[in-house]
Amino acid sequence: MTTDQKISRREVLTAGLAATGSVLAATTASAVPAPAIVSSQPNIAGRRFRAWVSQGEGLDRTKLETLTMLPITGRQVAVRTQAASLCYTVSSDVLGLPRGAFGAPDLAHQLHVPPPSPQYEEFRRMALIQGHGGVGIVEAVGPDVRRVRVGDRVCVSGTPQCGSCYQCLRGRADMCQFLGHQGPKDLVALATRDDGTPVYVNSHIGGLAEMMVSFEEWVVPIQSEAPSHLLSMVCSCTSVAGLGCTVSQTLATIGPSASVAVVGCGPLGLTAVQGARIAGASIIIGIDPIRVRREVAQKVGATHVLDPNAEGDHLLDTVREITRGKTDYLWGGGRNWNASGSGPDFVVEAAGANRAKPMLEDGPDPTGLLPMQQAYLMCAPGGHLVTTSLPVGNISLPSGTFSLGGRSQHAGQAGGMNPMRDIPRFVALLDSGQFDAKSLATTVVPLEGMIDAYREVLNRTTIQAHIRLSA
Numbered sequence: 001m002t003t004d005q006k007i008s009r010r011e012v013l014t015a016g017l018a019a020t021g022s023v024l025a026a027t028t029a030s031a032v033p034a035p036a037i038v039s040s041q042p043n044i045a046g047r048r049f050r051a052w053v054s055q056g057e058g059l060d061r062t063k064l065e066t067l068t069m070l071p072i073t074g075r076q077v078a079v080r081t082q083a084a085s086l087c088y089t090v091s092s093d094v095l096g097l098p099r100g101a102f103g104a105p106d107l108a109h110q111l112h113v114p115p116p117s118p119q120y121e122e123f124r125r126m127a128l129i130q131g132h133g134g135v136g137i138v139e140a141v142g143p144d145v146r147r148v149r150v151g152d153r154v155c156v157s158g159t160p161q162c163g164s165c166y167q168c169l170r171g172r173a174d175m176c177q178f179l180g181h182q183g184p185k186d187l188v189a190l191a192t193r194d195d196g197t198p199v200y201v202n203s204h205i206g207g208l209a210e211m212m213v214s215f216e217e218w219v220v221p222i223q224s225e226a227p228s229h230l231l232s233m234v235c236s237c238t239s240v241a242g243l244g245c246t247v248s249q250t251l252a253t254i255g256p257s258a259s260v261a262v263v264g265c266g267p268l269g270l271t272a273v274q275g276a277r278i279a280g281a282s283i284i285i286g287i288d289p290i291r292v293r294r295e296v297a298q299k300v301g302a303t304h305v306l307d308p309n310a311e312g313d314h315l316l317d318t319v320r321e322i323t324r325g326k327t328d329y330l331w332g333g334g335r336n337w338n339a340s341g342s343g344p345d346f347v348v349e350a351a352g353a354n355r356a357k358p359m360l361e362d363g364p365d366p367t368g369l370l371p372m373q374q375a376y377l378m379c380a381p382g383g384h385l386v387t388t389s390l391p392v393g394n395i396s397l398p399s400g401t402f403s404l405g406g407r408s409q410h411a412g413q414a415g416g417m418n419p420m421r422d423i424p425r426f427v428a429l430l431d432s433g434q435f436d437a438k439s440l441a442t443t444v445v446p447l448e449g450m451i452d453a454y455r456e457v458l459n460r461t462t463i464q465a466h467i468r469l470s471a
């Protein structure tokens with residue numbers, strides 16, 4: 001009788017981990033024992049650290065302060081920040097812009113932007129460290145943490161993955177149940193001001209501080225010696241979404257030699273251009289009003305670039321012409337059934353609304369709705385569209401095309417990536433040189449330079465800005 005016959009399947013199911021543990025102990029006696037998982041909580045409580053704390057209203061709502069760490073417990077992980085990327089989405093929260101400014105004072109009113117939600121108002125009142133994650137070294141873990149250990153280099157991801165909810169188990173970790181537990185009441189203070197005010201972190205992640213405190217669901221161990229600011233790019237929200245929608249293949253697959261269009265070539269779009277190249281696309285069209293961004297798109301993989309301002313109403317025709325097959329006729333292997341039926345097999349939409357008027361070339365629509373409509377309509381029948389940006393207002397589409405056009409639209413929160421599976425993959429793409437992060441990392445500043453760097457992000461005079469605290 002072999003060892004695994006000594007215990008029935010029913011016993012395994014009823015006794016659970018204890019029973020399987022005994023089987024594993026018996027069958028792996030000759031194997032090298034796994035190192036013990038060490039829960040460690042050094043003197044993290046009481047430590048002083050610097051953080052950019054946002055609170056209240058006004059252009060000076062974010063200030064560099066020195067705080068005192070609180071103890072951690074349970075599944076919490078304390079990480080010494082090495083670098084973080086500055087995400088455009090929170091630029092107005094960091095810089096204190098009125099909600100819905102868009103660089104045009106009357107526009108929010110004209111668009112009937114709804115008033116801020118009570119939750120938004122509550123976030124504005126809290127003392128909050130902003131940021132969408134970063135990279136660093138684990139300094140302390142709560143007693144229940146299994147995923148990482150003290151001393152590990154880790155990514156604090158913009159998206160959690162618990163591994164046991166329905167979404168994680170069905171292969172949609174980008175929709176993990178933990179995403180729904182980031183409201184004001186869910187946050188746990190990580191530190192206090194000298195007057196005792198509790199200080200929290202945005203979405204359990206933060207990043208604009210010398211320390212990040214998260215839960216293990218948001219933390220991914222990584223094995224890389226790459227510079228911290230480049231790692232922070234493939235760890236936090238922006239490039240993760242760009243690589244997620246093109247490389248992860250959760251939402252849709254870019255087939256060999258596919259044609260791809262990327263609408264909006266900011267840091268997310270320029271990452272998607274690279275992901276399309278890595279995935280084997282033969283035609284990659286980068287579309288952006290900013291000349292410098294189009295030049296970078298060509299450098300990192302775009303075969304064609306288009307300026308939506310110069311193309312005007314002809315943008316879709318030009319894209320269709322680029323992607324039209326050479327044998328596009330009956331019995332010739334053609335793929336399109338009418339003039340408007342051609343287009344890219346795969347479209348990534350990454351334009352979005354202006355938080356302020358850019359200091360470089362502005363696009364045709366500050367709400368971001370027009371680029372999203374164009375992205376949908378330029379997609380070929382049978383093709384896939386991943387939308388990643390945050391326009392303002394409601395999108396309208398021709399209903400016939402919506403039902404009969406054969407396009408599949410996918411919502412691209414984190415590009416559909418699975419953090420524990422894909423972030424190590426993205427790190428490997430960085431380490432192997434397949435993902436060119438250096439060409440996108442156009443601003444790198446120490447912690448003290450964060451506000452000036454965020455103004456560059458808001459003005460769109462940089463591509464991806466980072467704070468770097470250590471190498």
Ligand SMILES: [Zn+2]
Nearest residue numbers: 087089132237
């Ligand atoms: Zn973000």
Ligand SMILES: [Zn+2]
Nearest residue numbers: 162165168176
């Ligand atoms: Zn989950």
